[in-house]
Structures are given as structure tokens and as C-alpha cells.
Amino acid sequence: MSGTSEGPTPAADLLGPAVTESIAEPSAGTEPGPPPSSVPFRSAFSVAPLAMAVVDHEGLVVSANEAFADLLGTGTDNSAGCVAADLVDLTSDARTWHAYREMLGGRKARLRSTRRLKHPDGHSLWVQVTVAPLAGEQPGVLLSVADISARRELQGRLRHLQMHDPVTRLPNRTLFFERLSAALERDSYDEGGTGRIGLCYLDLDGFKAVNDTLGHRVGDRLLAAAAERLTQCADEAGRGRAGVPLVARLGGDEFALLVEDSTGTEQLAELAETVLKALQAPFDISGQRLSLSASIGVVERRAAGTTATALMQDADTTLYWAKADGKSRWTLFDPERNAHRMTRQALVSTLRPAIERGEFALEYQPLVSMEDGRLRGVEALVRWNHPQFGVLTPNRFIGLAEEDGSIVPLGRWVLATACRQARRWQVDHPDEPPIFVSVNVAVRQVWDSDLVADVAGVLAETGLAPHLLQLELTESAVMGSAGRPLQALQALSETGVRIAIDDFGTGYSNLAYLSRLPVSVLKLDGSFVRGFQYDGAGVPPNPADEVVVEAMIQLAHRLGLTVTAECVETSAQASRLRQIGCDTGQGWLYSRPVPPDRISGLLGLRACPQG
Numbered sequence: 001m002s003g004t005s006e007g008p009t010p011a012a013d014l015l016g017p018a019v020t021e022s023i024a025e026p027s028a029g030t031e032p033g034p035p036p037s038s039v040p041f042r043s044a045f046s047v048a049p050l051a052m053a054v055v056d057h058e059g060l061v062v063s064a065n066e067a068f069a070d071l072l073g074t075g076t077d078n079s080a081g082c083v084a085a086d087l088v089d090l091t092s093d094a095r096t097w098h099a100y101r102e103m104l105g106g107r108k109a110r111l112r113s114t115r116r117l118k119h120p121d122g123h124s125l126w127v128q129v130t131v132a133p134l135a136g137e138q139p140g141v142l143l144s145v146a147d148i149s150a151r152r153e154l155q156g157r158l159r160h161l162q163m164h165d166p167v168t169r170l171p172n173r174t175l176f177f178e179r180l181s182a183a184l185e186r187d188s189y190d191e192g193g194t195g196r197i198g199l200c201y202l203d204l205d206g207f208k209a210v211n212d213t214l215g216h217r218v219g220d221r222l223l224a225a226a227a228e229r230l231t232q233c234a235d236e237a238g239r240g241r242a243g244v245p246l247v248a249r250l251g252g253d254e255f256a257l258l259v260e261d262s263t264g265t266e267q268l269a270e271l272a273e274t275v276l277k278a279l280q281a282p283f284d285i286s287g288q289r290l291s292l293s294a295s296i297g298v299v300e301r302r303a304a305g306t307t308a309t310a311l312m313q314d315a316d317t318t319l320y321w322a323k324a325d326g327k328s329r330w331t332l333f334d335p336e337r338n339a340h341r342m343t344r345q346a347l348v349s350t351l352r353p354a355i356e357r358g359e360f361a362l363e364y365q366p367l368v369s370m371e372d373g374r375l376r377g378v379e380a381l382v383r384w385n386h387p388q389f390g391v392l393t394p395n396r397f398i399g400l401a402e403e404d405g406s407i408v409p410l411g412r413w414v415l416a417t418a419c420r421q422a423r424r425w426q427v428d429h430p431d432e433p434p435i436f437v438s439v440n441v442a443v444r445q446v447w448d449s450d451l452v453a454d455v456a457g458v459l460a461e462t463g464l465a466p467h468l469l470q471l472e473l474t475e476s477a478v479m480g481s482a483g484r485p486l487q488a489l490q491a492l493s494e495t496g497v498r499i500a501i502d503d504f505g506t507g508y509s510n511l512a513y514l515s516r517l518p519v520s521v522l523k524l525d526g527s528f529v530r531g532f533q534y535d536g537a538g539v540p541p542n543p544a545d546e547v548v549v550e551a552m553i554q555l556a557h558r559l560g561l562t563v564t565a566e567c568v569e570t571s572a573q574a575s576r577l578r579q580i581g582c583d584t585g586q587g588w589l590y591s592r593p594v595p596p597d598r599i600s601g602l603l604g605l606r607a608c609p610q611g
Helices: 010-022 036-047 066-072 094-104 149-163 173-183 186-190 207-214 216-238 265-280 308-324 335-357 398-404 407-428 443-448 451-462 475-479 484-494 526-530 543-558 571-579 596-602
Strands: 051-055 061-064 111-118 124-133 141-147 196-205 246-251 254-260 283-285 288-290 293-302 330-332 360-369 375-386 390-392 436-440 469-474 498-504 521-524 562-565
Touching (some): 051 066, 066 141, 094 111, 173 246, 173 254, 173 308, 207 216, 216 246, 216 254, 216 265, 265 293, 293 308, 308 330, 308 335, 335 407, 360 596, 398 407, 407 436, 407 596, 436 498, 451 484, 475 498, 484 498, 521 543, 543 562
Parallel strands (some): 375 436, 469 498, 498 521, 521 562
Antiparallel strands (some): 051 141, 111 124, 196 254, 196 293, 283 288, 375 390
């Protein structure tokens, strides 16, 4: 360890002129020796407790005091003529050696460097070497050496306390990131090794319950015991390898095992599995038998191009996956799963601004009469024209919009746009029977906004008749409605707006409750309709599916409801559904969702030939 700096050198300043004078070459014809005025200063130089030596411009020791000889173990008579740089190790690093040579040449003011020296008796010591120019015209420098071993030892102890956790005695978060950053520096992985790095980031499952019920004293002992087992796992993993994984406590009940020069995911998986088994064995703490488990996020990759922040973010994400997947397990980082998570976060953060920027558009899928194949209505389906991810269908963002509440402004926009378009079709095709538009409504729209007022305002603004608007809610939402949602649906139904239950047959299916709801349409879930398909060998569909669907249609008709079948894809399905009394169909047999102008072309035409 070494360092260089410039700064004041009190001892050198004190001795400057006198020492220079004392080592000046004698004039010809005179006896060598200092003039009388320099004698007190020579005496001070000799008996000073600070180790000092005068060095000529060639770098050789001219004279040294007794403290210098004692500190370095050279002997007073043996110092003169020695190369000063060798005595205090100024040649071991290029920066210090260059600065020292600059001083000998008179081109630098002062030099200070910390060196670790080996004493002849075998012990090591830390010294601070200060080099200052001699005053006057005399060439050379004064070299002083201070023993700072005790200070360095104290600094080491303080650093250890600063860098280690007091409960587990493991490296703490600060030291962990110091080691991680060093491992990711290019020089460290360019010099041999595998060039890879691995991390097991773990959290103790159920530790909070131990802390809360048994107290922090027991909790701390449990942490210390867990840390000891983690250390044993690391020692075993390092046996026969280049290095032992670093075990650190990052805070609370979070630990990390850092594997430098890892050999691949297999090594990290083996380490994670060992840790899980080690922690699952019961702990005996203060006379109590405690059980513990852990969730571990495992990340392993090439060190090149990786940052400490990115590695920890991925490890934290993977730890979250391990907990979400059931705890007491390890999970390996999955780039595809992470990309989906990142996409999800990006969508959440831009949902509301996207509404304001007009990034959403509507497509419409026909709802066709099973009796004559004519267009009776359309379902409005929202699309997000995302500037980064392209066109997104509702399953990519509606759930997110419901979570953060942006479904309310988005729902208002969809409602207004769909009603405006339905009215435009009616005006543009006055000779055709008007078609209704069906709009999906989330339960949160009912709770977080005044849906009745919103619908009334849109109908008044667009001039669309209430019976030409259909609102679709999922079965689970409608069947569980009570209080305000039920009142809102009742009020909307009384104005003439049609209420439809979407995906019927997949939720509560409380048929008794169904008769008391203000519902006018059931939309059968596509899973029932798929059971009507014939396979390539001509095998007929499952009779049970037909019986269930026929029974639901008959029940709906008895309750005064109409039935729409979703996901109709073949003529055989359409024919059978028509035979058992289904009212309307929706699916790719008739049309995929299309822009508004395509719907205009279907008005007055049969959407599908009837078989």
C-alpha cells in the first residue's frame, strides 16, 4: 500500500540551513567539520526521535541519525552510502519512484508516501516517508521516516468494525459492494479466471415472526446461527476451487453469497441447494427448537458488461420470484421473465400519459344473428398503439389499468368513442336497421366513478339511443355485485341500456341470483363453443358440452335473456348453435376485430353464409 502527496515537513524545515551547512564539502586547505554555529543543530539531528537521513542528489545517504538506524535496523555506521530509495522502498511503484527522482533533480517541492517495510529482525512495520529539499544552494534532500504501525493497526480495527455486521460478524453491505465492484472491474476478470460472476441472494422465510414473538435477542442469535451455517456452506463450496464465496449480511434477514470466477449456473445451483438444506435443519436457540427456511434468487453471468447495480437488481427480482412461487426454494434468473416484468413496469408508467396522448384506438368485432346471418351489433375492443411495443391487445394492459385506476379515464374514452362511432354508422346508413355497440366495463369503473352519469352524458352528447348501447361485465363481477354496483346496473337498465354478462359459465354461475339481476344478455364463454368442434377424423363433439350449452340457452330464454356465443370459428359450430336456439354469434367465422370502415361494408349484408 502506498501513496504520495505534498505537504509541510516540520522536521526538515527545522534542520534545513544547519544540516546543509554541516554536510557542505570543506574548502581546500581547511579541516573538515561544521562551523561552530551548526553544532547545536547537528546535535539536534543526532538525538531527534524522528528518523532522519540526509540524501545527496545521487540518492545516496550522506548521514543518518540514530533513530533512523534503529527504526530500519541498518546500524548507524552502515547507513552512509546506502541507496536511500531501497531502504524505504520508494522503487516498488512507478508513481512514487518518479516523484522521488523529480525531487532529487530539484523539480518537485515535497513528497510524502506511506510504505510497508520489512525489518531485518522479521517483523513488518508501516512508515510514512517524507522527502523535502535542503535549504540553500546545497543539492540533496532530507528524508524523514515516522513509524505509523500503531495508527495503521487502529485504522484496521476501525475499518473491520465499519465493514462487518456486529450481530453475525459477517461482511456488511458496504464491504460486500466493495468486493463486488472490485470483482467487476475489467482488470480483475481480464487476468485469468473464468471471467464470470455468480450471486445467491437470500431472504429468511418467517424470520419476522420469530423476531415479533420471541424478541430481538433470540432473533439476533438465530441470525448468527444462520450466518455460521452459510459460512460453512461457502467453505465447502470453495474446497478444491480457486476461492471461497464471500458471505455477507446485507441487512435485516437478507444475506448474499458472492462467487467470483464462477464456472456456470450449475455451480450456483449446487450452492443454492446446499444452503437451502443447511438452513432447513432445526436451530436450537436459547433452549428453543426453531425451524427456518429461505428463498434464494440466483444470478450467474459474464462479468464483462455487468454492473453491480444491474446484478443486484436482477438478484432482487429473482428473489421476489422465489417468494412468489412459494418460498423455501431457489429460482434462477430468467431474462425472458425479467423482460416481461420490465415491459409491465414500462406499460404501467405510461398508461395515463398514453390516454392523454391519444395512443389508443378501437376495433370492432361483429355480433351476428344466428337466424339470418345479418349484423346486429359490434363489440368495441380497445388497442394501444404503443410507440415502443407496437399494437397491444387488451389482455396486455387492461389488468394493469384496473390495478392503478387508469381504467376509469380509459373506460370513459372507450365509451364515448364507441357511442360516437355507432351514431355515425346510423347517420351514414339511414336505410339499414341501426346496430348496437357493446362496451366492456370493469367493476372498478362502477366503484371509482359515477358510471350512470358518464353513460347519460355520452348518450346525450352523441345522440345514441340507450337501447343501442350494451355494457359487458364479467360473470364474477356481476354475480358478486351488491350495493352501489347493483344499484348502478339497475339504474342503467331502467334507462334502456342493455347489460350483458361476459364469459358466462366460468365464474360463480349462481343461476338463482341471475334472475334478480338487471341483465338482458348472456355471452357464453368460448370454452363451451370449442367443444362443438369436429376433429379431422369426423369424430362428433362431446355430447356433454352440447347438453350444457343447450340447457343454459333454454334457461336464459325462460328468464327473458338473449344468448351470444363467443369464439365461433366453424360453420359446423354455427349450425349446431343455431339449432339449439342461440341468438347471436361472435368469432373469426364472421370476422376478426376490424377498423370502423370495414364494419360499414358489412351493414345490410350477411356476415356469413348459413349452412
